[in-house]
Amino acid sequence: MLEKIDLSKTVDKERYKAVRDEVGARLGVLQRECKAAGIPVIIVFEGMGAAGKGIQINRLIQHLDPRGFSVYASSRPTEDEEMRPFLWRYWIKTPANGRIAIFDRSWYCRVQRDRFDGIIDEGDVAGAFQDILSFEKQLTDGGAVIIKLFLYISKEEQKKRFKKLEESKEASWRVSESDWKRNEHYDDYLQINEEMLERTDTHEAPWTIIEATDKNYAAMKVLTTVTDRLEYELAKRREEAAGKKKTAASIPNERYKNGVLSGVDLTKSLTREEYKEKLDKLQKQLEILHSEIYRLRIPVVIGFEGWDAGGKGGAIKRLTSHLDPRGYQVNPTAAPNDIEKVHHYLWRFWNNVPKAGHIAIFDRTWYGRVMVERIEGFCTEADWKRAYQEINEMEAHMANAGAIILKFWLHIDKDEQERRFKERLEDPAKQWKITDEDWRNREKWDQYEEAVNEMLVRTSTTYAPWIVVEGNSKYYARVKVLETVVDAMEEKIKEVKRKKKGKG
């Protein structure tokens, strides 16, 4: 979830203050409403050291009635806590109905710091995740709202902040040896955090990543995340009480408006000559890798999503043109047929899971659930909200069985799409590619962009990453797709050979 995050995000002071005042006032009202409705609220602050958890908690509580919340800072367990099961110290701090409990670090230390420091055996990590998931599910099933925030800064930013703290007489004690150790091994520690986020980003209690380089930006995002979520949960409960079936509370959610896609550099391009040369080389590599993949029995899943006319077809063509047709299959995904319609939405994709040693290419994928089905209302809100976790679980299962999984988002901008649509209309050989639906989808560009941004963050995992492909230049896009596939195959082949050697 972290690699799709743009840490350079900032906000200017004027806008920050305006949002703070307006949204902050809303939050005060929501706190009273939650109190009246008897909803216990739990807000978890986790993140990298010196990411500013203390500051952010402080800013957040400015908007809250102090009689209604408690802040708990986790430090080393006390003697009393050491003598009880790990979750005890958190269970007893769960808030009463109508109250807010804010945790500065939490039960996640178990699968984060304790894991990094080797305090917990690797063999016990799976059990600890299970305990955490059960704990949160019990609380949300009991009516609680859990908001989990992960404050994220880069290695360099962290180093800078540690140094600044050390230089200050009053604050130097705040930086410990273990802080520096975690900075030194930043990537390892980040990997542990990434796994934590992936395994605990549930439907009931999702994570939100807070870009924390700019403190004002972070404060704004914390505030709007908490506020949006409480509004959503209150609306959901109101609808449920009124006996409505769909909980389609359409809350203004700005969080994913300026997301991953807005940071994509669409000027990237290649000349025809560069393209020809690279393509030729890559296709030959791919041919060799394909046979090795087959020999080593590695299954490969490659998904293509992207804007209409984003270049999926062209990329798939270049990807497959030199492959042995007995070793791959392209699965086009249209609207589900009658048989597919009466099965679980993931069933038709399970049917096309590749055999070990084979490549399955999907032209559009299971991600339709969180894009078109979400936007067109083909499923309920509960359905698509649950789907992020379901999809991650499916991909994890395949990855655990040894599969390479890559997902490409072919990205173009709105002008480029219009140009391509018109070009197609003018070319008799391509007219069939353009339908009325394409124009209708285009009108919903902003809605789709929001959905895609959320999808990219919530389903890009270490074992099944999303690759956003800068697609205004078709040459550039195709080469990037092929390069990514080649790299991933080379890496996996190395890994498999290493393991075989280890065993043999």
Add this chain to the structure above:
Amino acid sequence: MLEKIDLSKTVDKERYKAVRDEVGARLGVLQRECKAAGIPVIIVFEGMGAAGKGIQINRLIQHLDPRGFSVYASSRPTEDEEMRPFLWRYWIKTPANGRIAIFDRSWYCRVQRDRFDGIIDEGDVAGAFQDILSFEKQLTDGGAVIIKLFLYISKEEQKKRFKKLEESKEASWRVSESDWKRNEHYDDYLQINEEMLERTDTHEAPWTIIEATDKNYAAMKVLTTVTDRLEYELAKRREEAAGKKKTAASIPNERYKNGVLSGVDLTKSLTREEYKEKLDKLQKQLEILHSEIYRLRIPVVIGFEGWDAGGKGGAIKRLTSHLDPRGYQVNPTAAPNDIEKVHHYLWRFWNNVPKAGHIAIFDRTWYGRVMVERIEGFCTEADWKRAYQEINEMEAHMANAGAIILKFWLHIDKDEQERRFKERLEDPAKQWKITDEDWRNREKWDQYEEAVNEMLVRTSTTYAPWIVVEGNSKYYARVKVLETVVDAMEEKIKEVKRKKKGKG
């Protein structure tokens, strides 16, 4: 879940035929209703070898329209299946809406046979459970009904059946070497099955244990379980569609009517002399064990439940009278107070989790959720149905932290209760013990008995067993409680010392 099962259950032929004809006809109707409602139904048959899965499936499908179901027998994975992720072969067989899929053995082989045979690494077992839980949750979240049946016979019965099969010319091929191996190591294999049942007995897809010694009895229970469940699920969906909040479909459920309690031998008793002698010895042992428990930092949780006037107070008194008061605490559980009421129902018990080395005794417990709260309607049906899993998770967390957990059900019959009630009324020193509520609860004896039977089966685990105490004789009951505690402490102390030695 298995040790509370009475394998001697039988049914006479007349009654079996009557039930079969009546309930079977209902099942046919329900199949059509499920088809009309578009509900996919999955029925899983697991169990010990030769428990009669084939026969039972055959009997069940007699009542079904053959156009509406498929039976899948799991054997060794095919070459095609071997080359795909483990769950693939089951995913693609999930039924379409309105259809029934019956699995003769299933995805559970992964955490059962494969585990026993060492085909799956012990390190991968936790992940396999996670995969199975996700798989089932995705299906039930998507609207499917999953009915899981475990056919259970004893080691002796299994041996008898294997021999009989071997003697038959036509059937001898059915008994393999691995079958005999599993019979020989019956207890080890049972332990693996027990863990499987405990870890996957979820709210969404609960297990039902089928006593399979008597084939007619088993067939009757399979039939009523499937029928009851489909009726329940159809009613639930109708209520949800009608926008009702509580899904309190009160389905006639006979399954737990003649359960564990009906098999308890209440004639067991001790003379006053035997009692005095044993009690004295046990209390002295306990005194010594208590200090060892303290020294080794073992936490102990002892829960008491039982009929009103069942003798909880007297048993607790004898249990504690020789203990160092600094090392134990008795927590009486009354109706929740104002602060407890506005927290999660488990919160007040978490607050009383004992420190390592201490004993926490609960006079009535968290099991109120699935008894009084269930019967008096103090929580919704969804709440108490979810509670079995929640309670098992809580106890597992404590057990993993090293705790001894014992739960006593003090059992008396209705006549004995009346005798004791009257005795109390006549004794001025005991009059306060009897309230109007006691008489009201007595009127609901049958409802309670059903709830207790279900509780005993679904929450008696290897790590936190229920002990049903034959309580008509107070002497016998008190001695049994103390003996059980002494045995459990001795065993745990040995285990802890062994582990320390191993490390040291």
